[in-house]
Each structure stands twice: as structure tokens, then as C-alpha cells.
Amino acid sequence: MIAKLVNFFGDAKYTRIRWRLLLIVLALIVLADFLIERHHTEHFWDAVPGWGAAFGFVSCAAIIFVSKFIGHKGGIMKDEDYYD
Amino acid sequence: MIEWFHPALLMIVGGLVLPLFKGVWQKSLSLIIPLLVILEVSQLTAGVNGNFNFAGIELVLFKVDKLSLVFGWVFAFMAFIGNLYSLHITDTGQRVSAFLYIGSAFGVIFAGDWFTLLVSWEIMAFASAYLIFASKKQPAIRAGFRYLMVHVTGGVLLFGGIVLHGIQTGSFLFGPLEYGQGGSLAYTLILVSFMLNAAVPPLNAWLTDAYPEATVTGAVFLSAFTTKTAVYVLLRTYPGAEILVWFGVAMAIYGVVFAVLENDSRRLLGYHIVSQVGYMVAGVGIGTEMAINGVASHAFAHILYKGLLFMGAGAVIHMTGRRKLTELGGLYRTMPWTVALYMVGALAISAFPFFSGFVSKSMIIAAAAGDHSATAALLLMVASSGTFLHTGLKLPYYMFFGKDSGLRPTEPPKNMLYAMGIAAIFCVGIGVFPGLLYDLLPYPVEFKPYTATHIIESLGILMFTLLAFVLFLKYLDPENTISVDTDWFYRRGARLFIWFANKPVLHWEQFLITLGDGPGLRTLHRWSERSLQLDTKIIDAAVNGVANTARRSGETFRRLQTGIVSHYGLAMIVGLIAVVGIFMLFGSRGA
Numbered sequence: 001m002i003a004k005l006v007n008f009f010g011d012a013k014y015t016r017i018r019w020r021l022l023l024i025v026l027a028l029i030v031l032a033d034f035l036i037e038r039h040h041t042e043h044f045w046d047a048v049p050g051w052g053a054a055f056g057f058v059s060c061a062a063i064i065f066v067s068k069f070i071g072h073k074g075g076i077m078k079d080e081d082y083y084d
Numbered sequence: 085m086i087e088w089f090h091p092a093l094l095m096i097v098g099g100l101v102l103p104l105f106k107g108v109w110q111k112s113l114s115l116i117i118p119l120l121v122i123l124e125v126s127q128l129t130a131g132v133n134g135n136f137n138f139a140g141i142e143l144v145l146f147k148v149d150k151l152s153l154v155f156g157w158v159f160a161f162m163a164f165i166g167n168l169y170s171l172h173i174t175d176t177g178q179r180v181s182a183f184l185y186i187g188s189a190f191g192v193i194f195a196g197d198w199f200t201l202l203v204s205w206e207i208m209a210f211a212s213a214y215l216i217f218a219s220k221k222q223p224a225i226r227a228g229f230r231y232l233m234v235h236v237t238g239g240v241l242l243f244g245g246i247v248l249h250g251i252q253t254g255s256f257l258f259g260p261l262e263y264g265q266g267g268s269l270a271y272t273l274i275l276v277s278f279m280l281n282a283a284v285p286p287l288n289a290w291l292t293d294a295y296p297e298a299t300v301t302g303a304v305f306l307s308a309f310t311t312k313t314a315v316y317v318l319l320r321t322y323p324g325a326e327i328l329v330w331f332g333v334a335m336a337i338y339g340v341v342f343a344v345l346e347n348d349s350r351r352l353l354g355y356h357i358v359s360q361v362g363y364m365v366a367g368v369g370i371g372t373e374m375a376i377n378g379v380a381s382h383a384f385a386h387i388l389y390k391g392l393l394f395m396g397a398g399a400v401i402h403m404t405g406r407r408k409l410t411e412l413g414g415l416y417r418t419m420p421w422t423v424a425l426y427m428v429g430a431l432a433i434s435a436f437p438f439f440s441g442f443v444s445k446s447m448i449i450a451a452a453a454g455d456h457s458a459t460a461a462l463l464l465m466v467a468s469s470g471t472f473l474h475t476g477l478k479l480p481y482y483m484f485f486g487k488d489s490g491l492r493p494t495e496p497p498k499n500m501l502y503a504m505g506i507a508a509i510f511c512v513g514i515g516v517f518p519g520l521l522y523d524l525l526p527y528p529v530e531f532k533p534y535t536a537t538h539i540i541e542s543l544g545i546l547m548f549t550l551l552a553f554v555l556f557l558k559y560l561d562p563e564n565t566i567s568v569d570t571d572w573f574y575r576r577g578a579r580l581f582i583w584f585a586n587k588p589v590l591h592w593e594q595f596l597i598t599l600g601d602g603p604g605l606r607t608l609h610r611w612s613e614r615s616l617q618l619d620t621k622i623i624d625a626a627v628n629g630v631a632n633t634a635r636r637s638g639e640t641f642r643r644l645q646t647g648i649v650s651h652y653g654l655a656m657i658v659g660l661i662a663v664v665g666i667f668m669l670f671g672s673r674g675a
Contacts, residue, residue: 003420010416010485026551029543036536043458046537052544059469059545060552064560067344077345077565083575 029053090134090146091121091156092190092204095163099183103176111171114179118164121190125160128153132196141256144196150526151380155193155316157524158384159186161510162308162391169395169503170301181214182305189309193316198246198256201317205242205281209235212310215302216294224297230574231294234287238280245273261321275322281314282365283358284331285338289571291357292342296350296407300398303350307394308387311357315364315383324371329452332366333463335359340470342569347408347562349397349483353390356475359467360386360433366460367448373527374454378447381521385440385514389432392507393475396426399500400483403493409479409562414488421495423484425504430480432511434472434546440514442542443521443533450531469549477553482562600635 008014034049045051071077098117102110130153134145148156163186170179188211191204209232216228248270250256263271280287295306322328339359346352360382367379399422400415401407416423428439435441445468453461495501514521522529553560 002424006416006420006423010414022547022550022554026547029540029547033540033544036540038537042453043461045462050544052541053548055465056469056545056548057552059466060473060549061556063340063466063470063473064344064552064556067341068559070341071345071565071567076342076567077563078568080564080566082566082568 026053089124090190090194091124091160092187092194094121094124095183095187095190099180099187102180102183110176110179114167114171114183115164117183118160118167121163122160125153125156128156135196138199141199141250142197143200144257145200146194147196147258148194150524151319151376152193152316154380154384154524154526155312156190158312158387159189159193159309162186162305162387165388165391165503165507166301166305166308168506169304169398169500171499172497173299173301175218175299178215178218178299178302181211181218182302185211185215185305185309189313192313195258197258198250201258202239202242202246205313206239208310208313209239212306215306216298218302219297219299221297227294227297230571231290233574234280234290238277238287241273241280242277245270245277249274258320260323263325275325278314278318278321279331279365282311282318282361283314284335284361284365285358286570288335288338288358289569292351292354292569293571295354295357296348300402303398304391304394307353307357307390311361312383312387315361315368315379318365318368319376319379323368323376326369328369329366329460330369332362332364332369333460333467335362335365336464336467337470338362340467340474342567343470343474343478344560345563345565345567347410347564347566349400349407349409349412349479350394352409352474352479353393353397356393356433356471357390359471360390362467363445363448363464366464367451370448370451372451374531375448375451377522377525377527377529377531378444378451380525382441382444382448384521384524385432385444385511388507388510388514389429389440392429392504392511393426393433395500395504395507396422396429397479397483399496399504400493402496402500404491406491408564409482410564412483412489412491413486414484415491415493416484418492419484419495421501422504423480425501425508426480426484427476428508428511430472430476432515434476435468435542436515436546437534437539437542438512438515440511440521442515443518444514446533446538446542447531465545469545472546472549473553477550478560478562481557 009018030050030053033052038047045055094117098113102113105113128148130149132144132147136143136145166182166186167179170182173179185208188204188207192201192208195201195204213228213232213235216224216231246256249261252270261271261274276287280290283291291311295303298306318328336359339355339357339362343352343355343359346355364379364382364386367375367382397407400412400419403419404412404415406412432439432441435445449461449464449468452464518533522531
């Protein structure tokens with residue numbers, strides 16, 4: 001069973017089903033965010049439906065691009081024999 | 085009677101006895117002793133044991149309370165899991181050093197006075213260094229020496245701080261330190277040495293430099309004990325030190341940024357130790373009861389999921405001999421169990437609902453949001469997204485899926501899989517039954533992790549991180565590079581120092597020697613001949629003595645500059661980094 005489950009995430013023939021599944025899950029999360037009751041809100045973001053989704057997407061994109069920018073332009077990434 | 089029996093004693097004596105046994109006996113013993121330690125920890129109750137007077141100083145070898153017990157429990161579990169994972173190895177030295185390392189970690193968490201803490205601290209550094217040297221490759225040996233150099237420097241800072249603190253307060257009992265009371269220098273020295281072991285930037289590079297070079301099994305132990313004992317002592321001595329909030333938040337982000345650039349599987353995981361310990365350091369800085377609970381529970385969860393992740397990456401290295409993401413891929417076909425167990429650890433560190441990170445990390449973020457600033461909480465949430473991006477998506481994608489490397493390794497040895505399985509059970513068990521962990525915590529827990537808002541918000545952050553990962557995958561490809569971290573100062577910076585020692589200083593020294601051998605000596609001789617007439621015995625002997633001393637010290641200097649001076653150079657650079665750290669502390673305090 002484990003092998004089948006792992007294979008589902010690896011095998012290219014399931015790509016379309018994986019995409020569909022992902023989009024359904026994403027839609028459900030955003031939908032649920034509009035439906036749940038908010039008893040108390042400590043910060044402004046607790047009151048915004050879809051906040052988590054937007055925050056996750058923007059954070060991830062920012063981490064990828066800002067880090068690669070710093071790595072390439074900031075001289076952090078060096079050849080592997082740099083210290084030899 | 086049993087509460088007198090210190091778990092450290094069991095591990096250290098056990099470790100020393102191990103070499104007397106061979107083969108299957110030694111292996112069995114390496115599992116039985118950790119089981120006895122678990123049993124022993126289960127019998128411990130709060131109280132002070134084993135205190136005695138040593139040269140006028142009160143030593144408390146064994147002090148137990150709820151906080152130290154949380155760490156005691158997880159150290160004991162990890163001792164068993166780690167030894168099960170390394171059951172197949174034949175290197176007795178590694179087994180012994182792992183035992184001494186864990187034993188001394190127990191020594192730190194149950195220490196009631198500063199000297200017991202210091203001695204345990206030093207044993208930890210040396211015992212753990214062996215786990216790096218034991219991989220026997222040239223880069224590992226070099227990294228091992230750098231690791232030792234950094235930790236010995238940290239130990240000196242700690243020793244200095246303890247002595248100053250002891251002189252100023254008259255007490256060596258281990259407890260909270262306050263700025264200004266007992267001297268600000270002692271406060272700072274001890275803080276810097278603790279931050280060094282917790283891998284707080286800029287004192288973090290020893291971790292990501294050395295851990296990936298350790299043996300496959302050694303890295304599993306390393307990932308668990310050093311940084312977490314540092315978190316423990318920070319919790320004891322600096323709760324509520326506000327500067328730690330910002331160091332912790334910076335750490336959480338720092339690890340995430342460097343993990344994007346990383347190509348070495350275990351170095352990437354190392355950067356995520358830095359990031360995760362950042363949450364704990366920030367929690368120490370917040371210092372409320374909820375934050376302290378959060379830190380203790382996160383340390384507990386972290387040791388188990390991080391151990392699991394290191395075991396997963398280690399299993400790949402063990403089976404393929406490769407550690408670079410650019411050289412791996414497609415292993416899911418033949419290692420499905422390794423993939424599945426690794427992913428449990430990845431979902432736990434990413435704080436998915438019903439995994440351990442969800443019930444521990446969120447307590448720290450909630451403490452930050454409730455007590456402190458929204459900025460700290462938001463930045464920690466950015467780091468959460470990064471954690472899933474790297475350990476949950478990037479690393480498994482390039483290691484197990486992605487392009488096919490053509491490698492078809494089998495699953496690792498059974499003992500490795502079982503060890504991973506036990507850790508995975510903990511990761512899920514804590515997530516599903518958080519009450520089990522919450523009951524161990526030092527303060528009563530009012531925090532409820534499973535609310536609809538919390539679950540939906542977390543899932544939103546995590547699943548949309550996944551969407552961004554899929555969309556921007558091609559920008560994330562690992563590259564064949566290494567990243568410059570603060571170890572640059574003692575790896576490249578030291579070379580500048582050695583150049584300076586070899587060129588200008590050596591020339592100046594040569595000039596002085598020529599001067600001494602030539603005109604200098606001639607003058608001396610003439611002078612001594614003349615004085616011979618005055619007093620043959622005394623003056624002549626003295627002058628010859630002076631000339632000999634001059635020549636001898638010249639030779640000593642020459643020897644210093646050819647070999648050993650490089651070591652001095654390293655020590656000075658490391659010291660310099662420490663000074664910069666102290667400066668930063670004072671700087672931000674003033675601001």
C-alpha cells in the first residue's frame with residue numbers, strides 16, 4: 001500500500017489527477033476559510049478570510065526569489081572548490 | 085534509591101563498558117542501556133540529589149524538575165532510536181562516543197551548579213567531535229577540527245563567564261541570570277557561549293559546516309543533542325531576555341534563506357535546525373509561561389522529527405553514497421518506505437495538522453502573537469512556509485522524485501527502517517494526542533491547538549506554499565555550488581592572517597635574526613672579550629647565556645610561524661567572531 005501511495009506521487013502518468021486533486025484541496029481550503037466562525041480575533045489577519053492562503057503563496061514565492069537573488073548577486077554562492 | 089542513579093552515569097559507564105563486548109553482545113547492550121535509561125527517567129521525581137561540597141563550592145550534580153524532565157524524556161527516547169539506527173555499524177569508537185555524548189548531555193540538563201554544567205558541556209564537545217572525525221574523509225577531518233576549535237572557544241567564554249559570575253555573586257548554583265546583577269560581562273560571556281551552541285547567527289556556521297561531514301549515524305545524534313541542550317540552558321538562564329526574540333526570528337529566516345541555496349542534503353537539513361531552533365530561541369526571549377511551554381514541547385517534537393529527517397537523508401547516503409541533490413532523484417521507485425517515513429518527519433517539521441510540529445510550534449507563535457509583537461509572529465509564519473518548502477518539498481522532490489538519476493538502491497537495513505518507524509510513530513502520536521506531551525510540560529497548558537481557524541489557516545499557508553513550489557519549481561533547481569556562511573572568517577579569513585604572518589612578519593623577523601647573528605653578536609663578543617679581563621667567570625657565562633637565549637627564541641619563533649601559527653590564527657579569528665557577537669549584543673541593547 002505504501003509503495004502504491006508513494007508511486008502515485010512519483011509516476012508521471014498521474015500528473016493530471018495530482019493537479020486536479022491539488023486544485024480541489026486548495027479550493028476547499030479557501031471556501032472553508034469563508035465559512036468558519038471566528039470567535040475572537042487577536043490580530044487583523046485573523047479576521048481576513050483567505051489570509052493563510054495568500055500569505056503562504058506570497059511567502060513561498062518571496063523566499064525562493066529573494067534567496068536566489070541574495071545567493072547569486074550577493075556573492076554567497078561559490079564554486080565547490082572555493083575553500084580548497 | 086533509584087532516584088540517586090543519574091542517567092548520565094548509566095550512559096557514560098555503559099559507554100565505557102561497551103568495548104569489552106564484541107559483536108552481537110555489544111549491539112544488544114547498546115540497546116539495553118538506553119532502555120534502562122528510559123526506565124530510569126520514568127522513575128525520576130522532582131528534587132535535588134547528589135550535592136556535595138568541593139573545595140568550598142557547593143556542587144549539585146543531579147537536580148530534577150519538570151523542565152529538565154521534559155528534556156530527559158526525549159533524550160532517553162532519542163538515545164534508543166539513534167542506537168537502533170546505528171545497530172549495524174561495527175565501529176566501536178562511534179558507539180562509545182555517542183554514549184559519552186548523550187551521557188554528558190544528560191549531565192547538562194540535570195546540572196544544579198555551573199561547574200557540573202561546564203564539565204558536561206566540554207565532554208559533549210569532544211565526544212561529539214569524534215562522530216565527525218569517524219567518517220575519516222579529509223573534508224570531515226578538517227571540518228571536525230573547525231568544529232572543535234569553535235566549541236573550545238565557546239567553552240573558554242563559558243568558563244570565563246562562570247568564574248566572573250561566581251566571584252561577583254558568591255554562588256555557583258545554576259539559575260537565571262539578570263543583566264547588571266553579578267556583572268554584565270559574565271552575563272554576556274555566558275550568553276554568547278550558549279548562543280554559540282544554539283547556532284545563533286553569526287555563530288551558526290560550525291553546525292552547517294560539520295554536521296553534513298559526520299558519519300551517517302553520527303549526524304543523527306548530533307542533530308538531537310547539542311543545540312537542544314543549548315536551548316535548555318537558555319531557558320534556565322535567560323527567560324524573557326528580549327534580545328533573544330529578535331535573534332530567534334532572524335535565525336528562523338536565516339536558515340530558510342540559506343536552505344534555498346543549498347545542494348547538500350544534510351547541510352540543507354542543518355540549515356533547518358538553525359531555523360527551527362530560531363523558534364525556540366525566540367520563545368525563550370518571550371519568556372512567558374506559554375512561551376516556555378512552547379519551547380520545551382517544540383524541543384521535544386523537534387528532536388524526534390529532525391532525527392527522523394536526518395535518518396531518511398542518511399539512509400539515502402548509506403545506500404547510494406551520494407549526498408548532492410543534483411546527483412540524486414527518482415529513488416521513490418525502489419525506496420518507498422524510506423520516502424514515506426521521511427515524509428512523516430517532513431510533515432511534522434512543517435506543522436501539518438495531526439503531526440507533532442502543529443501542536444508545539446503553534447504554541448510559540450501564539451505566545452509571540454499574544455504577548456509580544458505581530459511582526460515577530462508574522463516573520464515566524466514566513467519561516468513556517470519556508471520550512472515546508474525545503475524539508476517537505478524541495479529536498480524530497482530532488483532526492484526521491486524529480487529527474488531520474490538512474491540509481492536503483494534498495495531500502496536501507498531493517499534496523500534503520502525500524503528506528504525511523506519509531507520516530508515516525510512519535511511524530512504522529514504527539515500530533516494526534518497532544519495531551520500526552522502537554523502533561524509533561526512545566527506549566528499547566530491552556531492552549532488548544534485544534535481550532536477551526538488554526539487548522540484552516542495552517543492548511544492555507546502550507547498548501548498554497550505547495551502551489552507556489554509547483555509553479556516556480558524551475559527557479560528552485562539546486563545548483564552545484566557551496567554557500568559562504570560566517571565560517572568564511574576562519575576558513576578564508578584565516579588565510580589572510582597566515583599570509584600576513586608568512587610575508588611581512590617573517591621578513592621582519594629574518595631581518596632581526598640577521599642583525600642578531602651578525603653585528604649584534606660581534607659587538608657582544610668584543611664586549612665579552614674586554615670584560616673577560618674584569619671577571620672571566622661571571623660575565624662571560626652570562627653573555628653566552630644571553631646570546632644562546634636570543635638564538636633559541638629566534639628558532640622558536642621560526643617554528644611557530646611554519647606550522648602551529650595556523651592554529652593560533654584560527655583561534656584568534658574565532659575569538660574575533662565572538663567579540664563581534666558581544667559587540668552586537670551591546671550595540672542592540674543601546675539602540
